[in-house]
Amino acid sequence: MAPTTVADRLYRTCDPYGFELLLTEGERAVLARLRRALDRDVAPLLEDHWERGELPGPVRDTLAGLHLMDAPELGAEPRKVYEGFRTFELARTDASVAVVHGGQAVLFRGAVRHGGSPEQVARLDPAIRAWRTRGALAITEPGHGSDVARGLETVARRVGGEWVIDGAKRWIGGAAAAHLLAVVARDADDGAAKIFLVPTAAPGVRVERIERKTALRMVDNGHVTLDRVRVSESHRLQRVDSFRDVARLLRAMRGDTAFLAAGVQAGAYEAALAYTGSRTQFGRAVASFQLVQDKLATMLGNLTASLAMAVRLAQREEEGAATDADASLAKAWVCRRMRETVALAREVCGGNGLLLDTRVARFFADAEAVYTFEGTDEVNQLVVGRAVTGIGAFV
Numbered sequence: 365m366a367p368t369t370v371a372d373r374l375y376r377t378c379d380p381y382g383f384e385l386l387l388t389e390g391e392r393a394v395l396a397r398l399r400r401a402l403d404r405d406v407a408p409l410l411e412d413h414w415e416r417g418e419l420p421g422p423v424r425d426t427l428a429g430l431h432l433m434d435a436p437e438l439g440a441e442p443r444k445v446y447e448g449f450r451t452f453e454l455a456r457t458d459a460s461v462a463v464v465h466g467g468q469a470v471l472f473r474g475a476v477r478h479g480g481s482p483e484q485v486a487r488l489d490p491a492i493r494a495w496r497t498r499g500a501l502a503i504t505e506p507g508h509g510s511d512v513a514r515g516l517e518t519v520a521r522r523v524g525g526e527w528v529i530d531g532a533k534r535w536i537g538g539a540a541a542a543h544l545l546a547v548v549a550r551d552a553d554d555g556a557a558k559i560f561l562v563p564t565a566a567p568g569v570r571v572e573r574i575e576r577k578t579a580l581r582m583v584d585n586g587h588v589t590l591d592r593v594r595v596s597e598s599h600r601l602q603r604v605d606s607f608r609d610v611a612r613l614l615r616a617m618r619g620d621t622a623f624l625a626a627g628v629q630a631g632a633y634e635a636a637l638a639y640t641g642s643r644t645q646f647g648r649a650v651a652s653f654q655l656v657q658d659k660l661a662t663m664l665g666n667l668t669a670s671l672a673m674a675v676r677l678a679q680r681e682e683e684g685a686a687t688d689a690d691a692s693l694a695k696a697w698v699c700r701r702m703r704e705t706v707a708l709a710r711e712v713c714g715g716n717g718l719l720l721d722t723r724v725a726r727f728f729a730d731a732e733a734v735y736t737f738e739g740t741d742e743v744n745q746l747v748v749g750r751a752v753t754g755i756g757a758f759v
């Protein structure tokens with residue numbers, strides 16, 4: 365039956381409440397270009413490349429060519445809601461592609477824009493937006509993930525006009541393809557966290573790809589060793605003087621991860637809807653069974669509530685009102701919904717749900733990485749718990 369009303373039409377999409385209508389016409393035009401490019405140039409390559417553990421060659425060039433950070437329609441300063449839907453659209457196609465874009469546009473660019481002096485931002489940002497300078501944000505260490513704020517072992521020593529950095533970083537997304545790593549290190553003198561832009565080509569930097577990963581297989585995650593690496597003071601981000609400043613960056617990143625987790629749900633839901641509509645059992649489409657429809661409705665409910673939370677958080681960020689607890693609340697809650705949604709999507713596709721060809725398997729596997737990075741479920745719940753009770757319960 366052809367959809368007749370606006371509400372009918374929206375229910376044929378993955379955004380039945382029409383949150384997308386909050387976008388301006390210009391923003392929607394940029395995202396429509398993105399959608400077309402993803403469908404045409406990226407989607408057909410995903411399953412083979414996921415299996416091989418390689419990012420399809422054209423992805424970075426395709427993303428750069430779309431000017432998703434600075435298209436003319438976006439004005440001087442793209443809005444948070446637009447940036448969120450940009451991540452949502454990317455993740456709806458593929459979580460690895462969204463993470464590759466986010467590594468450049470949200471993590472690395474965010475570190476430079478919010479941590480750099482006006483002069484550093486003016487010098488670096490145009491090349492970052494155009495992907496001429498590629499970067500990654502390196503916080504996590506082999507021995508310190510959740511407790512990195514207090515455990516940070518990478519050390520920077522001031523020697524004249526230079527800094528000498530020693531340490532190791534783990535899980536760094538896009539490290540092998542990066543020109544610069546934004547490395548969080550402890551100042552040996554005052555003990556405070558600082559961020560240094562370290563060229564991957566500098567003597568003493570070694571990047572090894574982490575192999576045998578079962579999620580986000582197309583993203584290269586690096587183990588980085590820093591052995592007496594020298595950078596000048598001009599490579600230190602001038603507005604980061606403590607881990608509190610690093611946490612400020614993480615807040616914006618967690619909001620973006622809520623959109624990413626909503627996008628993963630959209631991709632899984634759409635794939636499940638398509639499959640259950642075409643697969644027949646007992647002489648009828650699987651989608652016609654009540655128990656399957658219950659699962660489809662649950663997925664859509666999860667997805668819609670996730671988008672509501674992500675959108676409202678983005679608006680609060682725009683208003684300058686978002687707190688650490690706001691971001692953690694959304695990151696943890698949306699990721700829990702995501703885990704349920706991708707499991708249901710996999711389930712309604714039966715055995716074929718385990719095959720890459722059905723498309724849900726990729727979302728199902730990748731969701732585990734999204735669940736864990738930008739703060740695990742426990743860490744984000746503890747941030748909220750601290751805000752609710754006034755009592756820190758991390759240890």
Ligand SMILES: Cc1cc2nc3c(=O)[nH]c(=O)nc-3n(C[C@H](O)[C@H](O)[C@H](O)COP(=O)(O)OP(=O)(O)OC[C@H]3O[C@@H](n4cnc5c(N)ncnc54)[C@H](O)[C@@H]3O)c2cc1C
Nearest residue numbers: 501502503504509510535536537733737738740742743758
């Ligand atoms: C695919 C992927 C990409 C990533 N990309 C990046 C990147 O680009 N840059 C970067 O810096 N990092 C990156 N990370 C690292 C990520 O941020 C960490 O994995 C995450 O912070 C968790 O740290 P951990 O893996 O060391 O787990 P751990 O901290 O060892 O935690 C293990 C378990 O213990 C729990 N736990 C820890 N402390 C507590 C506590 N106090 N109370 C209750 N439970 C607790 C955790 O929640 C978790 O369940 C990435 C990780 C992955 C998997």
